Amino acid sequence: DQQVKQNSPSLSVQEGRISILNCDYTNSMFDYFLWYKKYPAEGPTFLISISSIKDKNEDGRFTVFLNKSAKHLSLHIVPSQPGDSAVYFCAARAEGGSQGNLIFGKGTKLSVKP
Amino acid sequence: GAGVSQSPRYKVAKRGQDVALRCDPISGHVSLFWYQQALGQGPEFLTYFQNEAQLDKSGLPSDRFFAERPEGSVSTLKIQRTQQEDSAVYLCASSPDSYGYTFGSGTRLTVV
Numbered sequence: 001d002q003q004v005k006q007n008s009p010s011l012s013v014q015e016g017r018i019s020i021l022n023c024d025y026t027n028s029m030f031d032y033f034l035w036y037k038k039y040p041a042e043g044p045t046f047l048i049s050i051s052s053i054k055d056k057n058e059d060g061r062f063t064v065f066l067n068k069s070a071k072h073l074s075l076h077i078v079p080s081q082p083g084d085s086a087v088y089f090c091a092a093r094a095e096g097g098s099q100g101n102l103i104f105g106k107g108t109k110l111s112v113k114p
Numbered sequence: 115g116a117g118v119s120q121s122p123r124y125k126v127a128k129r130g131q132d133v134a135l136r137c138d139p140i141s142g143h144v145s146l147f148w149y150q151q152a153l154g155q156g157p158e159f160l161t162y163f164q165n166e167a168q169l170d171k172s173g174l175p176s177d178r179f180f181a182e183r184p185e186g187s188v189s190t191l192k193i194q195r196t197q198q199e200d201s202a203v204y205l206c207a208s209s210p211d212s213y214g215y216t217f218g219s220g221t222r223l224t225v226v
Contacts, residue, residue: 004156036217043118043205043217044157089156101170102215104149104156 003027004092006105013112019077021108023090026071030092034102035064035075038087047088048075080112116140118218120206126224127196135191135221139208146189147215148181149205157205163189196225 005024013019021035031052036044050057050064050073057064063076077084090105119138127133139146145164149157150173159173165186174181178197183189193200203220 006156041219043207043219045217046215091156101159101162101173102157104158106154106156 004105010109021075029094036089120218137206143208145209151203
């Protein structure tokens, strides 16, 4: 049973518009959430994170929102650029769990059209 | 080096063969992690080292999988008697703490 779910396998957005990538989780013990970006033939690259004590974290064009009551987080990219085209993974870690054990979703492939 | 280096980049193994995958973490990084990513899936945790100590190996799928980091730097993931279901990309990551993971490009293992 998947603890971290990214229900949209793909998303297509026009350059300059907002991209919204969604992630749902089931484990209420998760206390730290991360987004990774992955280009083909490369490893995932850390993008942005959020602790469960916050509901928003912003870094340049990237903002992550956390809704704990809904067990939902989202990544907003604005404005979207063609270079943002990649697979985006949501990941979570359980409070008190092994520090190395991140649980990843299956990813959402974002395509930003010029 | 500047990043996490993994070798080989690609490995084709015959079923039943043993393989060894190498990870060179970023110099000075205390924590090292191995993940397995099957096609169309997200990475799945295998094991975690802090220096030379293997603190968590709960993700290793069977006793055919073994990881070591004897001197607290380079790590090797060994898979004995490979099976077709072992075909995946094996990702290594390192971190100076428990939060700032840097992943390598992975080793793509194909078992035929």
